[in-house]
Amino acid sequence: MSGRLIVISNRIPTEAEPSGGLVVAMHAALCNHGGIWIGAHPEVTEAPSSHLEEIGDQTSYTRLAFRIAQREHEEFYLGFANSVLWPVCHRRGDLVDLKRSFETTYGEVNKRLARLIMEVVEPEDLIWIQDYHFFPLASELRKLGFEGRLGFFLHIPFPALGDLGALPQTANLADWLADYDLVGLQTRADVARCLEMFRAQRRAEVMLDGRIKYGARVFSVRSFPIGIDVDTFVKAATEGCDSADLGDDLKEEYIIGVDRLDYSKGLPNRFRSFAQYLEKRPNKDRRVSLLQIAPPTREEVTAYRQIRVELEELAGRLNGQHAELDWTPLRYIHRNIDRNLLAKLYRGARVGMVTPLADGMNLVAKEYIAAQDPEDPGVLVLSQLAGAAEDLTEALLVNPYDIEGMAEAIAKALDMPLAERKRRYAACMTMVDKTDVAIWCKSFIAALEACEAPLAWGTVARAASD
Template sequence: MSGKLIVVSNRIPTAATPSGGLVFALHETLRKTGGIWIGSDPEFQADPSDTLKEIGDQSTYQRLAFEMSETDYQTFYLGFANSVLWPVCHRRGDLVQMSRRFEEGYRRVNKRLARQIFEVAGPEDMIWVHDYHFFPLAADLRELGFEGKIGFFLHIPFPALGDMGALPPSANLAHWLADYDLVGLQTRSDVARCLEMFRSELGAELMHDGKIKYGERRVGVRSFPIGIDVEAFVATAEKSTNREEIAKDLSGELIIGVDRLDYSKGLPNRFRAFGRYLETRKDKERRPSLLQIAPPTREEVSAYRDIRFELEELAGRLNGENAELDWTPLRYIHRNIDRDVLAKLFRTARVGFVTPFADGMNLVAKEYIAAQDPEDPGVLVLSRMAGAAEDMTEALLVNPYDIEEMSEALAQALDMPLEERQARYTACMKRVRATDVGRWSENYLNALKDSRRDLSWSSFNERHKNSA
């Protein structure tokens, strides 16, 4: 392919060398191939421009930003994306906040962005769209006449068919996704749910090559489990690590959880399970500590404010009932912690406690394993509902709704002999290396390059308008 790569995501890095697994991987891909990264401008505009603007360092590839108004942010981002699509994808239809304004804002921003991309994309370019903010972007680009390859990757769980009933009729995921050449999902379970959605649609057919034939369109649906920059994280965890210095203010054995403050992460049940472990532990002189780091996110949405208040109440009650003058059982930190510090904390912790109700992959689970000392590794307690559990089967897998099971898993992890800890670590680390984020991006782009379309988009557009 002679064209350039265009990456589209909600956020765009402005630093010359961004940090963070996914952002770093996409940065490295574009640095090698050249191309364009398009994301939202953090500054709101009263009258958003119809053209993309340059932002950040431009030395190795272009960084272009699309502008939004305060209304766009409230309706497109906080509204439809995070108060409708996010809860539907995370099996929390009860938290959906429906509004026509949200739906209109979501479509308005996607259509405007499609027009802006169409102005900078050439016929041979390949477009890689990321996440639920842009489900309909390919449909809008096809309507404008773009015939190049467009890929999509969903970083969060694919919704179950029953949960899609909470979406408005116009938000037809099957119609939107069929306009992509390749839909990438985190797990095989996600692929199964996506295929179930297509099978429920009249006119959809599963082909022998694994693609979905939907009317005149053919779309590939495959799992591409995302990972981390393994070697970089291992090096960070190993660098100048002094376990005694890091743990000097953390009494007893350390259990660690690191999650954005989100209702999908199962944090209240995690606190309850730790409290149950403290109640039932045989050795009352044993003093394990749970360190929970939960940076804020989307606090403008009421469901996020509610869970913050619940966690603060649970933490206060647990410490009030169990703390000693020289021991604080639960440390709850509601702010961001530097990744280098997190890597060292992971290496120090005897248990990684990762128990979401629903998660596309959960890279914290992989970071915890990558940070461990192979000679004396900790133990990962992992929710069966996390995408990572599909392959990391040697972790202690738990039901995040079962307080007793999680409590018992903590006891098992803290008492686990060295030989078993090493065996479980080795098996999990093999999967972590196999899904390194660099390999993930390479595998996806190769698959997108190899995808073929067997139709004329102009004829599809005409048929699609007639059926709308």
């Protein structure tokens, strides 16, 4: 690669050695290629920044942050990104909270960021933009004259064609995505939904080689299933902690769920299915617990406050009906847990429950598999609506809307013979290894480098696209 790698994301690490699979992979790619990581500063200010500022201890690449004002945080981030785009992409159009100011500020932030990027970018640089916060960023960069390669990766599900009607007319995903050279999505199903959107556009043509021609632009849409840092997670699960250190209640059988407190994660139905399992289990003396870790997120958004209230009510009702003096069947933790401890909790759990109503990938599923003891593995109960289900086909796949079916899957997982558990684990672990986050990162960059040189963005190209 002749130019630098420029990564754009909503969040940017500030520590010298970042942690977390995605962040570690980006950090490694930037160390190898050299370049710049640009993201929003963690501190919200009174006024938006007019320049990029260097942050963090410097390594072999530069980290630059832009600051957003409180109003932008409310209207760009909490507003359009997470009260409009997030529910649309997660099939929850009923939760869309659409205000004109949200739409306006979302556009303003992307315009300003494009101007800031143009101050530091060079013609040969590769720009890789992350996620739904910056759908229109390529369009803004093209307007300012950037003609280099632009890649985009969407970490959440691509919306179904019928859900796109909940977006305002100015939020035209087809126009936005066509200004990239490579659009990366999590799954083959996401690619199919994206192609369906373009087939509904009169200006679009799906070419024989799979690329899309849209006006004057030709670009690619491909799936790049993201993974975890496998070796690091296996090491965290197996080193430095005895199972006895996890607490008396966790010495017995337990099921684990780890999800941000989000309405897309299907937590109310998970609680209901566990309650139904407890009611129907033939051996009433068998004490199986559900450990649900659900860190808070976006609590300023009404829908997130509502899901928290619902879960607390369900948890109280379940424990009230089934708890004993010396046994609490549902342990609900509403805060973050250290990642290394989390890996050990995964390893000790007989069942991992990952049952979202919609999810781009869901890395908890892959973390649970990676943490298991190959000689005595647990069983993954996985929603068929999670992106991970496309490859982890030997998990116990369930319909997250089917309470009875999930309760039956819990019973089956708890009683599964060792030979079957080992077979299912081995098949899933093979796919976890194949989609390691470093492989994901390298494959996307290689595909972006291989894109044909973008068409010139002069007046002729502009006229042809209009």
